[in-house]
Amino acid sequence: MFPPANSEAKPLVSLSNVGVQRSGRWLVRGVDFSVSRGEIVTLIGPNGSGKSTTVKTAIGVLKPDEGTVERADGLKVGYVPQKLAVDWTLPLTVRRLMTLTGPLSEDDMTAALEAVGLSHMLGAEVQHLSGGEFQRALMARAIARKPDLLVLDEPVQGVDFSGEIAIYDLIQSIRNSTGCGILLISHDLHVVMAATDTVICLNGHVCCRGTPQAVTQSAEYVRLFGSRAAQALAVYSHHHDHTHLPDGRVLHFDGSVTDNCHPDDGHHHGHEGHDHAHHNHAGHSHDHHADDHSHDHKQPAGERHV
Numbered sequence: 001m002f003p004p005a006n007s008e009a010k011p012l013v014s015l016s017n018v019g020v021q022r023s024g025r026w027l028v029r030g031v032d033f034s035v036s037r038g039e040i041v042t043l044i045g046p047n048g049s050g051k052s053t054t055v056k057t058a059i060g061v062l063k064p065d066e067g068t069v070e071r072a073d074g075l076k077v078g079y080v081p082q083k084l085a086v087d088w089t090l091p092l093t094v095r096r097l098m099t100l101t102g103p104l105s106e107d108d109m110t111a112a113l114e115a116v117g118l119s120h121m122l123g124a125e126v127q128h129l130s131g132g133e134f135q136r137a138l139m140a141r142a143i144a145r146k147p148d149l150l151v152l153d154e155p156v157q158g159v160d161f162s163g164e165i166a167i168y169d170l171i172q173s174i175r176n177s178t179g180c181g182i183l184l185i186s187h188d189l190h191v192v193m194a195a196t197d198t199v200i201c202l203n204g205h206v207c208c209r210g211t212p213q214a215v216t217q218s219a220e221y222v223r224l225f226g227s228r229a230a231q232a233l234a235v236y237s238h239h240h241d242h243t244h245l246p247d248g249r250v251l252h253f254d255g256s257v258t259d260n261c262h263p264d265d266g267h268h269h270g271h272e273g274h275d276h277a278h279h280n281h282a283g284h285s286h287d288h289h290a291d292d293h294s295h296d297h298k299q300p301a302g303e304r305h306v
């Protein structure tokens with residue numbers, strides 16, 4: 001088994017004060033984080049908060065308009081995008097999907113499909129795959145070229161709860177067996193993969209970051225979802241001091257409204273270094289909507305709120 005994330009090693013990718021601007025609007029700004037070999041970093045945030053933009057900037061698909069992105073020399077990236085531009089009217093087999101963007105040896109293709117449990121489906125039509133099988137096929141495609149960094153944009157979309165657990169198990173086993181770094185975007189604002197080392201919550205900037213709180217100790221959660229779910233999923237509890245209004249402006253805790261949301265705009269009160277108590281709320285319901293980003297939950301110690 002690959003050792004846990006090594007914070008001493010040079011990161012595979014490192015973002016420093018990154019901002020991306022389009023049509024005079026900052027899509028993201030002031031984004032700082034890194035992913036090291038063997039580390040799992042999960043980005044969460046409401047729709048339109050800049051998760052895909054951040055990931056694309058991290059892997060070099062987009063160039064930052066501000067700040068820097070450093071990637072390790074010769075970094076090999078395996079990327080599973082949120083959407084795949086495929087003409088679904090044309091027949092496409094799993095074999096063809098695997099080689100769409102470049103040649104692949106038979107051995108590497110077989111090994112990748114075996115790793116995701118799809119080796120028996122080489123000749124299957126992609127259109128006929130279930131949501132979970134399709135995500136696995138995309139993952140096989142990404143791991144076949146043995147990446148140093150695996151980037152997954154919402155890998156559990158269109159997958160049911162037990163499929164979600166199975167995919168998180170798979171991601172963890174890929175990390176354990178290959179030692180690659182993993183950067184993933186979660187569609188859920190609170191429940192993340194338990195093996196995540198760092199959760200980064202984005203909302204145009206890094207709102208907060210921390211470790212997910214393991215839910216394995218919660219008898220209530222285990223009763224509701226089973227012990228396998230508790231091993232695969234964890235709750236990330238957090239609190240924000242501002243609300244993103246539907247028109248894109250930001251309502252701050254002091255009642256002021258600004259066009260943008262940036263850590264240095266003078267409206268954010270820092271919580272850095274506060275000793276917040278852990279608060280297990282597995283199984284609770286949350287009122288965390290895309291346009292209302294506030295909670296009254298306490299958060300794990302060490303999270304940074306800006």
Ligand SMILES: Nc1ncnc2c1ncn2[C@@H]1O[C@H](COP(=O)(O)OP(=O)(O)OP(=O)(O)O)[C@@H](O)[C@H]1O
Binds near residue numbers: 022023046047049050
């Ligand atoms: N090329 C572009 N030009 C202008 N605006 C853009 C462009 N690309 C993305 N955006 C906008 O930037 C914001 C962030 O988009 P992004 O796709 O990064 O968000 P996201 O957090 O991944 O969203 P989702 O959860 O819905 O996938 C959105 O408001 C989007 O409309």
